[in-house]
Amino acid sequence: MNAGITRALAYANLSDDMFFTGGDSILRIWRADVPNRKIRPTDCNFRQYKRTITKVVPNNQDEMLFCATTSGDILAVRISSALVQLVFPERDKFSLGITSLCFVDDTSLIIGTGEGIVQMLSVGHRINRMNCEMTLQKTQLKRSVMGTVTAITLRGEGHQFFVGTDKSHIYRFDGSTFEHELINSCHYSPINDIKFPENCSDLFVTSSFEDIRVFHTPSQQELLRINIPNLVCFSIDIVKDGTAVISGWDDSRIRAFYPETGRLMYTVNDAHKKGVTAIAATANGGRLISGGGEGQVRVWQVREILNKASRKDRLYGHRCRGDRAEGEAGAKQSMFVTTLLATLKEHANTVSCIKITKDDNACASSSADGTCIVWSLVEFTRMQIIFANTLFRVVCFHTSEVQLLTAGTDRKIGYWEMYDGSQIRELEASRSGSINGMDIAKDGAIFVTGGDDKIVKVWRYNEGDVTHVGLGHSSPITRLMISPDQRLIVTVSEDGGIFLWDLPPH
Template identity: 45%
Template sequence: MASEAQDIPQLQLEAVIGFNGQVFGGLKLHPDREHMIYPLGSTVILKRIKDGKQEFLHGHTNNVSCVAVSRSGYYVASGQVTFMGFKADIIMWDYAKRAIYARLQLHKAKVEALSFSPNEKYLVSLGGQDDGSIVVWNTETKQAICGSPASPHAAGHCLTIQYANTNDNMFISAGSCTLRVWELDVPNRKIRPTECRTGYLKRVVKCIEITEDDKFFFCGTTSGDIMKVFMKTGLLNGCGPVKKKYIQGVNTIKVLKSGDILVGSGDGSFTLCSGTNFKTLQQVQLEGGVTSIATTAEGQQFFVGTAAAHIYQCSYGDFKAELISTSHNCAVKDVAIPFGSSELFATCSQEDIRVWHINRSKELLRITVPNMTCNALDIMTDGNSIISAWNDGKIRVFAPESGRVLLIIHNAHSMGVTAIAGTRDCKRIISGGGEGKVSVWELLQGGYQLLELMKEHKATVTCIKIKSNDKECVTASSDGACIIWDLMRFVRIQMVLANTLFQCVCYHPEGHQIITSGTDRKIGYWDLYDGSAIRELEGSQAGAIYGMDITQDGGHFVTGGDDKLVKVWNYPEGEVTHVGLGHSGSITSVTICANNHTLVSTSADGAILRWRFPHPPSSS
């Protein structure tokens, strides 16, 4: 993938919208107090708090599963998930150089957790469920010192690991009915565990936090309580809260200098409680289960990450949470930019549609339809409505400023609405469904009527594009056909066939040709007059192409798909002019803004990437 892009000029990445809130403890604050560090797909993002400027650490081949930062901030470490039977990489990054310092490989399938020793001599890593081992690494030699199974045979899986604050030779591991204090014996290359005695308490521990002096450590459990344990003896010192436990378990905890504890639970409550009796002092409710808490050295400012892919900022004084970053928490299905505009764009994901400001990457509006999936969307050219296709077979039309429902077309398609487009005159909507039918709807004052139902496709309609004069449209389908329809007489004008599942199609602005792509990785140029193939390009070396858009002057087009590369092509020559490296998941859609300044791409990992488009519009 990288070799394919190395000789071609790279697209300039301007901003990334995205945060993987499913990684427990994934949000970190660098000791320089200027940057947040967090994962998104296979990328580690460094985001400057002051102005939101982002930098990216690329090197993982699959999703990042854990992140750790050394005490001085000199090193950042990240582990990844991979496939059964394959080694999962740990990458140590040189923070100052923003470069790979070492790549460590021993764990199989997944790296569950990482932690640096206080003097940064060692890095301890914990393998996932299918690996079950702990390995201690020397950061200077980049070699493994020793390793051991993480849990005793009678216990369950180990879930977390944490180094002591004052001792380079001591760390703690915990998980399902296992809680161990480990001692590192470097001369003999061994780690020796001591079982903690919690008596009758049998818990699944998800997170560990050790006091600054290493006297006690706290364990957050799935049962919704916190255990306090003596570090030296491994004996239980207390467990609480006794009466009101944290709903959906304790996901993450942080001990402050004052001795109080910050607690993040699975129901989204973020709590400040006493470190002695676990009594709640302050509490605020956030959206999504709290999965990460990062604090400044003084413990006065907190940054909180949730499973809903939100990041909040909170202070010790007033304990009010301010939402500073939002993003989709699952695959983004489609993206649309209003006609003639370069300030806003809209995206759709599982159950919501969001409108964003292009330059500030800020969410302006969110429209949520619970328990439904939005498959596609379009913005009418007058900018007065967002039309959207949903898996419950309905077409929903929303006002773009308020998010108010303007119209719902019920039972539009029996197997869900899978593609949608609006005409330039804003009077009609063309929709496609999972059953292969194409419907033409006329919008009336406060209502609608079905003008025609066209049934020629045999499988899901994946993409619809309307010709600029509103008299024709082209529909792509996974049945291997693209059909050009007459929107005046509602009959087929032409059909192109290929041995592929078509995923995307575009009209050339002059209207004589279309370009297509799909699962065969080929980009096809087709003549609309007789449906003949004009040219075929190798669009990708790996996987299908799902997104395609063309500039208004027809000089360039852009594609994206399973190879995770955004490619800008010269239309007449059929050559790649620029490649964008940045996505960690399969690219699902791409679009170019009207003035050719900005390109927006979305992917299956929930990310939205904004690129500088390299070709200004031609003066002609």
């Protein structure tokens, strides 16, 4: 049967034959007629009110039904008569609507709002003209969290409860004092890139909309968040000595941050015309190779100048400084100077991935124009070019650096010879979607792929067959990486999920 535009569903506590639905200007009580094999609805009378219901919760005795609305108030409906008994509050409604509701006991109710407010309401009764009426009152137990409250769940009898928000934060609250702590957090928008520091498997860095985050692998907890409002970080890389996190953003700027504090180290303005879509740093961090949405690959030189700043420079100097206090007398200040060394114009579409060889003398760039180019970083010329009928998403060097692996929207993995750019082998990697992420083990024996089919696959390099398959993602995989200790595979996806997998022995 039709229940209208339904936004909320709840079942009765004492009956297996009754449940409730709520939505746009509709609230229905459904009862199952088991002998006749039918479900019979009863529409509740809202009187003059018009409300969009976001959450329905019955009390423990199935006498009253509490409904949260986008208007910022609560409707209390008596289940036996299907009539609205109470609207609370009548004035000063909750901002951005009530998005979550949790019934604690017969005397208390916890609500969460679109503004991020978590508050306890007391449930009482009063006598009015010989009738016993229900009342709701706000209490002093009130806290604010980051983001719209999406879920409230009790632990046990309510001595603790958990609150989830649309910013992918989970808080643990004390039920008596409302003291709370953040126990888990993650990205709430598509993750675009992931990187491990050199020879460090305990940390990894991810990039997404508005922020870059550093996670601790053993505890899976967030250690650092670098926030740039209203911008998207497309790509990141970590200098091999761990001194800087390099990032490319959709405002066409390259930003480098200190990994310990998240402070800005330096910025390269107007690095590309249509955003910085790929970034890579050389081993010593002295050069950056960036790719843009317009298809250009650019090589930047970064120099750090240490000077004993004068008082005038400390007060008025316009430069990027280190982590030392800016007002410290006599302190050596760091000023970073970036210089454009070369612009490589061969790609005709977005550069999707850049990988640098171990000796920093060459790099490979893949593009959505169907080409993959190997560049000389000494002469700044093209060494090889690979053509394919696909939009390349990712490129990897084999450990020996005599072969290349490519993958893209044609769902195929290509083996290519570095010497002459000829194709060695082509594998069918997926049946349903493009390959977005790929990484190869240090010994070159296996590599891992993931893409729009939401499946993680482990391949043997020489044999070209799949040895292991990982299922768990609910949205397309955007990037993946093998940890430096060769024990874990970390995959990231469009829904903001981060998955850690055990790398099979090989």
